[in-house]
Amino acid sequence: MDEQDDDEVRRFNTLRQTGFSENDIQLIKIAQNTAPMDFLQAIKNEKHNYVTDQETWTMKTLVERSPLPNSVINVLVHYVLVIKKNSFLQANFINQIATNWSELEIISPEQAIKHVRSLVKEAKNKPNKKTNSTSKKSQPVRKETLPDWVDNPTEEVEDPEVQEEINQKLQDYLKRKEGEN
Template sequence: MRAGDSFTMINRGKTSFDAEAFTLLYLPIIGTDAFALYQLMLSFSTGRISHFLEYLNIGLHPFSEALDKLSALALVRVFDDHSTLYLEVKSPLNFENFLADDFYRQLLISRIGENRVAGLAKTLEPKGKEISKKFHEIYKVNFTAESQSAKQTNQLDMGAFQSLMERQALHFSDENKDRLTLYSLAEKFELNWYELFKQAESTANADKTLNMSNLIRKLSAQSEPQPALSEFPKAFADLILISKSHEPEEFLRQIKTQAGGFVSSDERKILANLARQNLPAQVQNVLIHYILIQQKNASLSANFVNTLANDWLRNKVFTAETAVKRILERNEQAANKATQAAARTTHTGPAKIKKAAPEWSNPNYENKTSQADLVKLEQIRLDSLKKLENTKPTS
């Protein structure tokens, strides 16, 4: 958008405007620049963007921000046809409709407080008997077909959302702020109230308060395009499908049963902790498979599980696809490091011997020595003792 671009108002003179309602209801939300711009658009028909800038005494960037605020509240629709903007101004809501809309009401509360909004909502109660007539009593109309003009909207049904919250004993951390966030998320990710509730429920805190940060992270990660199963090796593609159809404890039980083992109470505690950390079930299943099958551990270790879970949460791993992708990336990085180390050894000669901590000192270490290896180790120990005895000095 440039100051020299043209604009055309496509519905000039076809809007209703209540100056008092617009001032009291919209001004605190949109600010003075957008407030003045809207009224100026009611007077202009065509011209250049520079005309707005001159009248309002603002720059192009503040003008663009003001226009965005108006379009976000459905006060104007903007169409960009290269060097020309087509602007359709919409009528503001009146007092009754504005304050009856929970989203707009909460938005105004966030700006001027609940007490002032309650004051704006007060009206005089009528006295006497109502003698108003019904439409059908005065106008005789033959309806030949049902009207199809009812407009369906995707606006969040906050009443239904909160009713289910109450049944599940969930509550807001900051009601006004959380409600506005929910409206924004429902619109951005095109979710109905029930779909959004299930996501909010799965990311709630342990004290049953909604966690907007977790919810935003999860929805953002899930909205990103997921790689096709064909992009993964066959075994991992199968793992992704299986991970999405099992609960973690059942998935763990099946793996342990196949190996002749059982799910311990400690492992159940580990899974419960992963659920509290809002790690999705399908991601937990990939983690379980990685530790028990790919890493060949007999059981889940809290330290190892928590290390991986923290890494995945920090890297926004909320789907089986991204979990498998993370594993493959780590495997590739490890292989590259090994290749680079081997290349350095070839060019510079044998590396200096560095004493490393023994593997058994690692809290995740598992003894995998076979019986045959134990026999060999015992023979080595006996041979060493025999050599020592032969080298002892004789008295």
């Protein structure tokens, strides 16, 4: 074992002691050792999906222009496709996250995973907008009265001869259609 391997072992042991799971450590190892396009392709394969042209351009731009290391980009892709369960990478969404992570100076996959955990925790604790009752109270409720015919419909008596004629025309039409096939 060389010195670099010793450093890796120490690093991963420290991560285990600070609350990182074996799955987290596996993600870190894969994120560090895989190119972003290969990482994206692997996730897409797992989801029985494919990499779109837009995603290819988004990844190419992200790798070329973003100050984020490839390992952090891979964690970002994992977050969007696996944790948030999106089907594909939307350029605006990816760039928004990438610029935010750049400003937060997230430079390692460990930092990215910690940040993702805090985002997930925050999302769980945030009250859902749909269930927020205060917004419903502020909107006036409009009441309408229904017309009488809703409660007391008048029945129209159909002429049996007219109904028979309609049925006959329908049968003739269906027979003509069968003959065309």
